[in-house]
Amino acid sequence: MKTTSALTKILLGLIFVLLMCLFLDFLALHDIRNDYVSNLVITRFSPKTLSVLPVWSGTMGEWTIVEVSFLIKLIVVGLTIIISWVLHRRIRLMQ
Numbered sequence: 001m002k003t004t005s006a007l008t009k010i011l012l013g014l015i016f017v018l019l020m021c022l023f024l025d026f027l028a029l030h031d032i033r034n035d036y037v038s039n040l041v042i043t044r045f046s047p048k049t050l051s052v053l054p055v056w057s058g059t060m061g062e063w064t065i066v067e068v069s070f071l072i073k074l075i076v077v078g079l080t081i082i083i084s085w086v087l088h089r090r091i092r093l094m095q
Contacts, residue, residue, distance in 0.1 A: 004090050011083050014076045021069040021076075028062040028069075035059050 036059045042049060
């Protein structure tokens with residue numbers, strides 16, 4: 001029974017990590033929406049301004065957050081599926 005309780009706490013912790021990643025994704029994508037203009041668009045319409053734009057307008061930090069968050073969510077979802085399966089089997093054995 002202690003193992004089931006520990007797995008349940010781990011599962012809740014993983015869900016909290018997913019919630020944090022979703023929140024960080026929202027913030028990063030909101031920032032990208034406000035700051036990002038692709039080099040392709042700038043080159044097409046006004047190539048002279050490409051060299052004038054500040055480095056932060058490429059939003060590299062925000063894209064990194066989105067990419068890392070995706071990997072974390074992928075791992076967490078995999079672990080959540082495994083833990084849920086183990087809990088399900090333990091509950092079935094108790095009945």
